[in-house]
Amino acid sequence: MIFVENENYNINDDTHYNMDKSAISLKNLCKLFQGVQAVDCVNLEIETGELFGLLGPNGAGKSTIIKMLTTMLRPSSGTASILGHDIIQERDAVRSCIGVVFQDATLDKKLTGKENLDFHAQLYGLDRDVRRRRIDEILELVDLRDKADVMVENYSGGMQRRLAIARGLIHHPRVLFLDEPTLGLDAQTRRSIWEYIKELNVREDMTIVLTTHYMEEADHLCKRVAIIDHGKIIALNSPQELKNSVGPDTIIMQIKYCNELFLASLSSFSEIMAFDASEGQIVLQVDDAQSRIPQVIIEACMNRVTVISVRAVEPTLEDVFLKFTGRSIREGENTGDLTTKKCLQRMGS
């Protein structure tokens, strides 16, 4: 099975972004840990109001980038600026316009949800009335109002994560960093946090940068994604463009009574780039699986072929990662045959 590679993709195609529009700009940002290049000369511009994702396996350097941008770590060389403030020279200015939710966000378990938020709001110098109003507003937003006076040690994992996000938002930051926002959460909580992040981005026009090693998360949420591996950006584009760069979609049909006429008519379709027929199954490679399915089914009916099932398989960001690195994003996982694996994934989900 051969995927046609789209060679038009260019890593540096973000140069057309106007510098003035950049909320965050990284210039040759590097970080060395005991001689190991954790972040390797990263250049990146993130637009104001963008929902941007850093995607990569564990240990790729995503969190290190976030730590440097949030002034928690000093870069080994290079620098970055957030809303025009340099992360090395103007740390306090950077700190007052950003909100951060760390991967291992730590709340004070001996305080109630409300007290946690109040404490954090005080550190930003907000006065009592503003604090009270914002806490009410934000607890409503993360749906924790009825738990406001419950001690955090009695919160579930999802509730704690929501409270941690609320804490990162209490001072209305213009740029929000989320480090693995849904790590270890169940599917339902993850969905609701996704919706919430999207809403924030749109409603508050907040620039959001998130790191994740979940493909679906980056795909579902982000306007643009940078795929990071070994401290370098190896691909940068919208999720759709990235997936298009991998190759065509696949249609998998289970059929009965296959005949030569049907196969001949399929080969005359210009949209079908390749096909492979075997016992009761036809695998087609097409430009856009969703819109080609009706045509293929009509063709099958006209040739008196019975279609049992049709399944469309589109490339995922996982395949993008595979394409650029030659390995799967989850280390140690056997990559195997791409189609079988994708089918298995589909069946599993």
Place this chain on the structure above:
Amino acid sequence: MRLCLYAVSSIWKRDMLRLSRQKSRLLGSLFAPFFLLAFLGLGFRRVDLLPGMDTNYLSFLTPGMMGMTLLSASNATSFFLLLDREVGFLKEIMVTPISRLSIILGRAAVGITNAMIQSLILLLAGLVMGMKLSGPAGFLFALVFIILIASTFIGLGLSLASFMKDTFSFGLILNFILYPFLFLSGALYPVDRFPSYMAPLAYMNPLTYGIDGLRYSLLGTNSFNPALDLSVMAISCVVMLSLGAYLFEISEVE
């Protein structure tokens, strides 16, 4: 500056709230000094062990045990700061625009409050067991010494904490510090009774002057000039606290 004070008070309020929910933490370092006071103080009460001492032994011992309480309560402060760093709570405070210094000052304020409460509980226990106070003015003067002793040892704890990244080994180290400082301070018997080879060590120990100052304030007996006590404690408080704050601050930058 205003923001800094505001942050210090926020950190203080947060910890007081925690403290009020964890009563055991409040009383944690009280047990050892309390039992020492009860057993030594009551046991030796009738024995005129130390000629030249114009009060009974229990009265003499109480300020010494208050010193011990202050020492361990101050050590606990840096232990909790280290614990905050280990669990990551410190990081959450670090991303806010407040200064590093106000984090340390806030924590020092918490430690001083905690140490003060504990030493006053111990003083109360001493009074119940039969200690005699010299007067109310002396009590206020004692509060000054309490604050100076607590700040000095919070400073020392912070300096050590900046070299130790591991919370549990730090907890062990603190015990090694506690007893030499305590025994070489005249907490149990007057410094002039020390063997000659040990006396210099006692004179180098700031706690010696702190306890002597407490004793002067509460009982009216003293080994040194109270002005010397006060100035030694004031200097060591400023030096240790700034050193601790400085070292802890630079240890945060990776």
